[in-house]
Amino acid sequence: MKLKKTLYSINIDSSAPGCGGLAGKCLAVLADFHDRAPGPVLDMLRNDIPDAIMIPGDFVLGYFPEGEEYVLDRCRNAITLLEGCCGIAPTYMSLGNHECMLCDGDYDRLRATGAILLDNEWTEAAEGILVGGFTSAYAISFKRFRDEYNRRNGTEEVKYPYRRRPRDISKHPTDRAWLDDFEQADGYKILLCHHPEYWSLREPMIKDRKIDLVLSGHAHGGQWRFMGRGVFAPGQGLFPKYTGGIHQGQYGSLIVSRGLSNPYKIVPRLGNPPEVVYLQFE
């Protein structure tokens, strides 16, 4: 399916903290890359030259490596994408559910590309412009499983003690303490948050927080789209609410990308082309 370009205009009050530096700027959002061929995405970005690139998770295709292998030793397309992005513009990224098995060695490989990995933390991208990355509960849970396994067994670092993703994720917590601080910081706040259901369907209920712009993916546009609606999204179920577009909250907006690929070969995308989202600040 041909890669689509979706452009949203974001109106800002240029007198508000951080907003002066954003006027006229363009951000690209790359969600759910899933280790696919990077050529079409990089060609588009090299043509358009955004001012920054935001990757809100699921840039790898999650699988369970054997032994001492790192996920990113196999997901070479993801590394090529990040290196290419960093050659075009500053690149910020957060962790989705497919990144749940990543280890410290993977994080080293990510950072070596030049990308800025935000794992439940934020950084000041430019004066008054704060970018945070909210880590998927899957990644937090798998790390806890791993730490607990190594503690119980007296092992140094068994990377993949469980050959499955955490189940019943609704019972697993996210890390919200840093988000409380982020919310209180001065500036224009952009949050990369892979799961759109965190917006208003479950904690941390970002919709009610003082964050200007939240960028999500994960829903893959609802996989099949009819009459402008998606059919299914993980974490939201049938006829999900957040599969694409802009959604307004009390203080800011959620933008959901339909994603760049389809990791589920047996369930094709229908009426739902993969997209690169561009945000033009005006």
Ligand SMILES: [Fe+2]
């Ligand atoms: Fe996802």
